[in-house]
Amino acid sequence: MSKSDKQDLSLRVVSSLIEAPAAGLRLDFWLGRRFSYRSRKQWQDEIRAGTILLNGHTARGSRILRAGDEVSYHPRAESLEEPLCDLNYQVCHEDEDMLVLNKPGNLPSHPAGRFFQHTLWRLLQDRWPGAQIVNRLDRETSGLVIAAKNPASTARLSALFADGKVRKSYFVLVHGVFEGEATASGFLGPDGKSAVRKKRLFISSSELPAPSPGWESAETLFSGLGSSDGFSAIRAEPKTGRLHQIRATLLSMGFPILGDKLYGLDEKFYLRFIEGGITENDQALLVMPRQALHAAAISFKEPESERVFRFEIAPPGDMLSLWQACTGLAAQ
Numbered sequence: 001m002s003k004s005d006k007q008d009l010s011l012r013v014v015s016s017l018i019e020a021p022a023a024g025l026r027l028d029f030w031l032g033r034r035f036s037y038r039s040r041k042q043w044q045d046e047i048r049a050g051t052i053l054l055n056g057h058t059a060r061g062s063r064i065l066r067a068g069d070e071v072s073y074h075p076r077a078e079s080l081e082e083p084l085c086d087l088n089y090q091v092c093h094e095d096e097d098m099l100v101l102n103k104p105g106n107l108p109s110h111p112a113g114r115f116f117q118h119t120l121w122r123l124l125q126d127r128w129p130g131a132q133i134v135n136r137l138d139r140e141t142s143g144l145v146i147a148a149k150n151p152a153s154t155a156r157l158s159a160l161f162a163d164g165k166v167r168k169s170y171f172v173l174v175h176g177v178f179e180g181e182a183t184a185s186g187f188l189g190p191d192g193k194s195a196v197r198k199k200r201l202f203i204s205s206s207e208l209p210a211p212s213p214g215w216e217s218a219e220t221l222f223s224g225l226g227s228s229d230g231f232s233a234i235r236a237e238p239k240t241g242r243l244h245q246i247r248a249t250l251l252s253m254g255f256p257i258l259g260d261k262l263y264g265l266d267e268k269f270y271l272r273f274i275e276g277g278i279t280e281n282d283q284a285l286l287v288m289p290r291q292a293l294h295a296a297a298i299s300f301k302e303p304e305s306e307r308v309f310r311f312e313i314a315p316p317g318d319m320l321s322l323w324q325a326c327t328g329l330a331a332q
Contacts, residue, residue, distance in 0.1 A: 015072040018065045027054060027071070028061030033197045035073075037113035039275045051076060085118040092311055097153035098146060099124070099131065100298075100311050105142035105290045105318065109133055120145065134158055135166070135298075138244070140259070142316050143170070143295025156303065161241060166300040170236040170246060171315050173292035173322055174255040175265065178224040178232040184249045188242050189215035196270060199262055200244045202252040218242045220249050226327040231258065231287075233326035235296075246293060258322075259288030292319050 022030055028047060032040030046052050047061045053072045054063060065071075086104035093100035101120070108115045110133065116122060124131040124147055134146045134157045148154035160166050187208050191201035202218060203211075211217075219239040226233050232255070236246045247263040250256060256263060261270040261278075265285055272278045283289065299310035315323050 013072060013074055015070055018067055018069040018071065020067045022065055023067040025065050026061065027052070027059055027063045027065060030065055031071070035113065036196050036198060037274055039271075042275070046073070049076065082115055082118045085115070087118065087123060089120060089123065092144070092313065093309075097150065098148055098157060099128065101145045101147060102313050103137055103142060103145045103295075105140055105294075105316060108139040109136045109145065115139075135161055135168075135241075135295075137295055138247075138291070138293075140290035141293045141295060142319075144298045144311055144313055145295070146298065160300050160303070164240070166298060168238060168241075168295065169297040170238075171294045171296045171319070171323065172234045172236050172246065172250065173258045173288070173319060173326070174232050174234055174250055175230065175258065176232060176255045177227045177230065178222070178234055178255055179227075181221065181223045182253070183219065183221050184253060185219045186217075186249075187211040187215040188218045188245060188248060194267060196262060196267060199267065200248045202245075202248040204252075216240075216242050218245050218249065220246060222250075222253075228322070228325040231322060231326060233323050247291070258292040259286050260291040260293075261286065264291075288318060290318070292322075294319060 016034065018030070025033075028040055028044050031043035031052070032038070035043070038046075043052070044061045047059070050058050051074050052059070053074065055070055056072075085108070086106040088104055089107065090102040091099060092102055103109070103120055108119045110121050111119050121133055124133070128147070128149055131147045131149050132154045134148055134154065137143065137145055146157060148157050184202070184204065186202055186204040188200050188202050189211065191199040208215075217240060221237040221239065223235045223237075224232055225235055234250075234255070236250075238245050244263065247257055247260055251263045256265055258264075261267075261273050269278065269282050269286060272282060294315045296315070297310070297312045299308070301308050314320070
């Protein structure tokens with residue numbers, strides 16, 4: 001093993017402390033729920049290979065967890081081989097403080113799970129060491145990403161997003177005929193009925209006037225731009241910036257996004273996908289190989305110079321033909 005391989009292995013060690021709600025669960029079951037990018041069976045294979053340590057020691061998958069236990073994952077060198085991704089991002093704008101990038105629809109923003117080298121953050125370090133991504137997009141979401149080039153601009157731009165002073169607009173292709181405009185106002189929280197731990201549920205304010213702890217307010221304006229053959233093009237303008245906000249909200253409204261394995265027609269697509277068993281029939285129902293969600297526009301005022309920035313980018317090729325069929329126009 002080379003020196004660089006050893007360094008990569010040390011960077012990839014992941015440790016988690018078991019909290020009270022997880023006490024009483026089997027180790028293999030907890031791993032499958034907590035780190036859903038692998039199935040429970042795949043984690044059982046890792047346990048047998050000795051890469052999972054419980055309080056510093058190997059353990060059986062059937063071991064019952066207790067609050068305060070530490071579970072750590074020490075990947076093997078062969079595990080560092082990452083899934084193929086589209087590494088061809090584009091630079092739309094660069095100045096002394098920031099970068100505006102067009103991220104492809106098959107590239108994670110940050111290191112997580114199986115991905116480290118094949119992430120936008122890691123690619124940026126080769127050209128702009130220390131650059132930090134300010135607005136994170138899901139792996140399969142394409143479009144505009146802002147990265148700060150120094151600590152001062154990171155703090156300044158992050159504050160703009162946190163304070164809701166950045167206006168964002170997304171293009172989305174969905175199942176169903178969506179007409180007119182609709183503002184979805186409500187709350188996002190854990191989907192207790194889902195087999196996937198990270199899946200979230202949107203409930204409107206009228207159905208959930210007093211949310212439980214852990215639920216976040218969420219508001220999105222949706223505008224229908226046209227339909228074709230049972231599919232619709234939508235512009236989504238989130239007023240809040242919550243994880244999976246657009247995807248979970250559209251599913252709750254009955255308009256799942258094309259290609260979305262987790263928030264689409266059936267979450268079993270996602271379960272089969274992480275096990276490498278997605279079928280041709282699944283893919284036909286998904287319509288697209290990735291979720292048809294594109295960060296199309298972003299605008300904000302730079303507080304010190306008061307300069308107004310606005311950036312727009314058309315949908316990529318995998319969305320473009322259906323987008324134009326729905327809208328009857330070239331994407332603007």
